[in-house]
Amino acid sequence: MPERPPPPCPAAPPADADHVTIDDLALxxxxxxxxxxxxxxxxxxxxxxxxxxxxxxxxxxxxxxxxIRRMQDQGLQLSTxxxxxxxxxxxxxxxxLSAPVAMPSAPAAASGPREGPVGSARSQWERFELxxxxxxxxxxxxxxxxxxxxxxxxxxAEKLRLGKTSSDDDTGR
Numbered sequence: 001m002p003e004r005p006p007p008p009c010p011a012a013p014p015a016d017a018d019h020v021t022i023d024d025l026a027l028x029x030x031x032x033x034x035x036x037x038x039x040x041x042x043x044x045x046x047x048x049x050x051x052x053x054x055x056x057x058x059x060x061x062x063x064x065x066x067x068i069r070r071m072q073d074q075g076l077q078l079s080t081x082x083x084x085x086x087x088x089x090x091x092x093x094x095x096x097l098s099a100p101v102a103m104p105s106a107p108a109a110a111s112g113p114r115e116g117p118v119g120s121a122r123s124q125w126e127r128f129e130l131x132x133x134x135x136x137x138x139x140x141x142x143x144x145x146x147x148x149x150x151x152x153x154x155x156x157a158e159k160l161r162l163g164k165t166s167s168d169d170d171t172g173r
Contacts (some may be wrong), residue, residue: 019049019056029065036065044068046080060090067093130157
């Protein structure tokens with residue numbers, strides 16, 4: 001019995017202005033393919049039509065990716081951005097991109113140290129090496145009271161590292 005040829009691979013749809021590859025999205029938006037896939041996984045972008053090399057994405061995704069970046073730069077969380085994007089069609093996304101970027105105003109003079117969670121500022125992680133193989137990771141910014149506790153913890157960790165503590169030592173409680 002003669003061997004049958006393998007089935008043909010699904011051909012990629014013809015390139016057009018309405019659909020692009022993930023490489024095209026990455027190139028034109030400045031986001032990595034991994035980031036684009038992450039956004040799809042988290043509901044910020046719709047998935048492609050087709051699979052594998054034949055996958056094509058709506059051209060409107062380029063504008064959506066640019067708007068996501070702009071909104072992140074303004075300190076918005078991805079969940080907030082997702083909720084906003086769910087209400088926008090491609091035309092509204094383009095309009096939002098053409099609008100001027102709202103610059104944050106200067107903070108008002110504080111009447112004293114600020115307590116509680118910090119507003120919409122983007123957070124960063126700070127890493128402290130307490131000893132070989134022991135690290136402390138702290139998300140910044142923190143409220144004043146939490147900063148004080150972290151500072152006390154770091155001071156105590158340094159005493160432990162140097163062997164300058166005893167069972168009689170006051171741990172600050």
